[in-house]
Amino acid sequence: MALSYHFFLFTCLLLSISISPSIAQTSFRPKALVLPVSKDSSTLQYLTPLNQRTPFVPVKLTFHLGGQFLWVDCEQGYVSSSYKPVRCRSAQCSLARSKSCGECTPSPRPGCNNDTCSLLPDNPVINTGTIGELAQDVVSIQSTDGKNPGRVVSVPKFLFTCGGTFLLGGLANGVKGIAGLGRTRISLPFQFSATFSFDRKFAICLSSSTRANGVVIFGDGPYVLLPGMDVSKSLIYTPLILNPVSTAAASFEGEPSADYFIGVKSIKINGNAVKLNTSLLSINKEGFGGTKISTVNPYSVMETSIYNAVIQAFIKEVENIPSVAAIAPFGACFNSTFIGSTRVGPAVPQIDLVLQSSSVFWRIFGANSMVQVKSDVLCLGFVDGGFNPRTLIVIGGHQLEDNLLQFDLATSKLGFSSSLLFRRTTCGNFNFTSN
Numbered sequence: 362m363a364l365s366y367h368f369f370l371f372t373c374l375l376l377s378i379s380i381s382p383s384i385a386q387t388s389f390r391p392k393a394l395v396l397p398v399s400k401d402s403s404t405l406q407y408l409t410p411l412n413q414r415t416p417f418v419p420v421k422l423t424f425h426l427g428g429q430f431l432w433v434d435c436e437q438g439y440v441s442s443s444y445k446p447v448r449c450r451s452a453q454c455s456l457a458r459s460k461s462c463g464e465c466t467p468s469p470r471p472g473c474n475n476d477t478c479s480l481l482p483d484n485p486v487i488n489t490g491t492i493g494e495l496a497q498d499v500v501s502i503q504s505t506d507g508k509n510p511g512r513v514v515s516v517p518k519f520l521f522t523c524g525g526t527f528l529l530g531g532l533a534n535g536v537k538g539i540a541g542l543g544r545t546r547i548s549l550p551f552q553f554s555a556t557f558s559f560d561r562k563f564a565i566c567l568s569s570s571t572r573a574n575g576v577v578i579f580g581d582g583p584y585v586l587l588p589g590m591d592v593s594k595s596l597i598y599t600p601l602i603l604n605p606v607s608t609a610a611a612s613f614e615g616e617p618s619a620d621y622f623i624g625v626k627s628i629k630i631n632g633n634a635v636k637l638n639t640s641l642l643s644i645n646k647e648g649f650g651g652t653k654i655s656t657v658n659p660y661s662v663m664e665t666s667i668y669n670a671v672i673q674a675f676i677k678e679v680e681n682i683p684s685v686a687a688i689a690p691f692g693a694c695f696n697s698t699f700i701g702s703t704r705v706g707p708a709v710p711q712i713d714l715v716l717q718s719s720s721v722f723w724r725i726f727g728a729n730s731m732v733q734v735k736s737d738v739l740c741l742g743f744v745d746g747g748f749n750p751r752t753l754i755v756i757g758g759h760q761l762e763d764n765l766l767q768f769d770l771a772t773s774k775l776g777f778s779s780s781l782l783f784r785r786t787t788c789g790n791f792n793f794t795s796n
C-alpha cells in the first residue's frame with residue numbers, strides 16, 4: 362500500500378510536469394470535467410464522445426463504468442501526429458501495471474511498435490479480450506462548474522490501449538472503442554484527477570431517454586440538474602468493495618477487478634425480505650459472488666436462485682395484477698392496463714437492495730424496475746444470469762437511469778441519489794449550453 366501510494370504521487374508529478382506548458386499558457390486549472398452520455402436505442406449501450414488525436418477527431422465510445430481504461434481501434438482509421446507508443450520499463454508501464462513487453466514486426470504504425478508495453482483491452486459485450494499496445498495521445502474535454510460546460514482543456518499524453526477492429530464486435534454502430542471508468546490507475550477518472558489535481562471523484566447520471574443526453578462529471582460536485590438542483594447535496598453513501606480477482610474477459614495473473622462492487626446484504630420487496638441464500642451475496646476467494654454496477658448490461662442480471670426468489674416474491678406482492686405470457690429476456694410480465702402510474706413510474710411494489718445496515722438501502726421504483734415491452738405489457742426488468750455466474754447480481758443500466766451515482770475513489774465509497782423523478786428532474790436535465 363505504501364509503495365503504491367508513493368508510486369501514485371510520483372506519477373502525478375510526472376503527469377503534471379508533462380502538462381504544465383498548456384496550464385501555464387492558459388493559467389486555468391479546471392475543478393471538474395464533463396462529457397455527455399447518450400443512449401443507443403438499438404443496442405441499449407450508453408455512448409460518449411471523446412476528442413482525441415492531432416488533428417482532433419471525436420471518437421465515439423461505449424461507456425463502461427467498470428472498464429479498465431480507454432481503448433480504441435488503432436487498426437482502422439487511426440491518424441494522428443501526436444501518437445506515441447509507451448516504451449517498455451517506463452514509468453507509464455508500471456503505472457498501467459503492464460506485465461508484458463511487446464514487439465511488432467511489420468512497419469511501425471499506431472498499435473504496432475517495437476519495445477512497447479502491452480495491456481489486455483476487453484469487450485464485455487462479446488466477452489472477448491486481446492493484447493494491445495499501450496500508447497499516449499492528446500485528449501481534449503470540456504471543463505465544468507457543475508452547472509454548464511466551460512472552456513476546453515487538453516491532456517497531451519493521455520494513456521490508452523490499442524484494440525483491434527475485431528474487438529468492436531457487438532458495440533453500437535460507429536463506436537471505435539470503450540471508455541473505461543473502472544478501478545485502475547489509468548481509467549478516465551484517475552487520469553483526469555491526476556492531471557488536474559482535483560478530487561478523485563466522479564458522478565454518472567444515465568438518461569432513460571434516447572433524446573436527452575445523460576452526463577458524466579469528473580471531479581467533485583456541485584452536480585446541478587435543471588431546474589437548478591444540486592444533486593451532490595443529497596446522496597446516500599455505501600462502501601465500495603474491491604473484488605480481488607479480475608472480472609475482465611482477459612487479465613494478467615493477480616490483477617484485481619476494475620468493477621465497482623457494493624455490499625448488498627438482502628433484498629426486500631414491499632418491505633418484505635426475499636428468502637435468499639445470503640452466503641452467496643459476498644465475494645469469495647476466487648472472486649465469485651457479490652453485486653456490481655454495470656453500464657454495459659442493459660438490465661440487472663441475477664444468479665438463478667436469487668432471480669427465481671425475487672420474481673416469485675414480486676408476483677406474490679402484485680396478486681391483483683394479471684400476469685401475461687413472459688416476453689424474453691424477462692420472466693415476469695403483467696397486463697399494464699391494470700397498473701397505475703406515479704411520478705416514479707408504474708405503481709408497483711418497491712424493491713430495496715439493503716446495504717450495510719437495514720436503514721441504508723437502494724430503493725428501486727417502477728420507472729427502474731419495469732420495462733414497457735408492448736403497449737399493454739410491462740415486464741419486471743431483471744434477467745436470469747444462470748447458475749454459478751462470476752458475479753451474483755449485476756445492477757444494469759435500466760436500474761441506474763435517472764439516478765445519480767457518485768464514485769469517491771479516495772475513500773472508496775458510492776453516493777447514490779435514488780430516483781431523481783421524485784425530485785421532478787431527470788439525468789437528461791444537465792444544461793449542456795456552454796457559458
Ligand SMILES: *[C@@H]1O[C@H](CO)[C@@H](O)[C@H](O)[C@H]1NC(C)=O
Nearest residue numbers: 464465466467468469474475
Ligand atoms: C522490431 O524488432 C524486430 C526484431 O528485433 C526487427 O526485426 C524489426 O526490424 C523491428 N521493427 C522495427 C519497426 O523497428
Ligand SMILES: *[C@@H]1O[C@H](CO)[C@@H](O)[C@H](O)[C@H]1NC(C)=O
Nearest residue numbers: 637638639640641642666749
Ligand atoms: C448456500 O450457498 C452456499 C455456496 O454455494 C452453499 O454451500 C450452501 O449449501 C447454500 N445453503 C443453502 C441453505 O442452500
Ligand SMILES: *[C@@H]1O[C@H](CO)[C@@H](O)[C@H](O)[C@H]1NC(C)=O
Nearest residue numbers: 685695696697698699737738
Ligand atoms: C389486458 O387487459 C385488457 C382489459 O382486460 C385486455 O383487453 C387486453 O387484451 C389485456 N392484454 C394482454 C396482453 O393480456
Ligand SMILES: *[C@@H]1O[C@H](CO)[C@@H](O)[C@H](O)[C@H]1NC(C)=O
Nearest residue numbers: 508509587792793794795796
Ligand atoms: C442553460 O445555461 C445557459 C448558459 O448559462 C443559460 O443561458 C440558459 O438559460 C440555461 N438554460 C436553462 C433552461 O436554464
